[in-house]
Amino acid sequence: MREGAEVLEVDHHGDKVLRLADGSILKLFRRRRVISSAALYPYARRFANNAAALARLGIPVPQVIEVLRIPSIERDAVRYAPLAGKTLRELLRGGLAPARERELKAAFTRFVVGLHDQGVYFRSLHLGNVVCTPEGRLGLIDFADLRIHPWSLGKYLRARNLRRMQGLDEERDWIDAAAIVGGRPPGGAQ
Structure with a gap:
């Protein structure tokens, strides 16, 4: 998935946002603490749920394609089609x-x-x-x-x-x- 990706945002923990070869965006989330509500309700899932709720309110948002858990890098991720503009x-x-x-x-x-x-x-x-x-x-x-x-x-x-x-x-x-x-x-x- 990462092959040919362009890194759009990075911090001292590594890549945060990538534009994949197909034009979709992969946003990576890390848990900030070992004991956290993000263990039960990951930020990637919150992002996807908020996107759906905002769309129901008529607010333009990126279209979520999938929510992922990536154990090899201990991250959750959301892949979405970017909002044009x-x-x-x-x-x-x-x-x-x-x-x-x-x-x-x-x-x-x-x-x-x-x-x-x-x-x-x-x-x-x-x-x-x-x-x-x-x-x-x-x-x-x-x-x-x-x-x-x-x-x-x-x-x-x-x-x-x-x-x-x-x-x-x-x-x-x-x-x-x-x-x-x-x-x-x-x-x-x-």
Whole structure:
């Protein structure tokens, strides 16, 4: 499976994300602790379950092909077809016209308000995990640590969900915190 693969992401434990020869993505997960809930409910399975749940909510996500356990390297993995498009971070770093940037910021705020209204709590929310598809819709990637509640998120969880982005200098100004925490799209209209 690894033959001809391109390594997309690596850390000090080894390869994390690979693009396989067939164009699919293989994301590897390691257990961080010996005693962990990941032993019973691996992150690869969480990723696959979250992908299915988000798709049911109408949110564009990668299409999961299979969930794997790879004992030889003590990893779990998920293989998926990537979500077409570019992350908002890629678009931002590539340079955006001011009008396009304003348009994407407003769309991002509406997207996050919609996620929160649907009970989606995503601790790893940042512009690198939000994809703008060729159709102009926003979707999510890398969501193994996401939780979906059966109720709309309250103000505390909405604010907590934004903390990671608020710590990222180049992404901080993409947050309309008052609109997101208050559950209002830009301009105050519902």
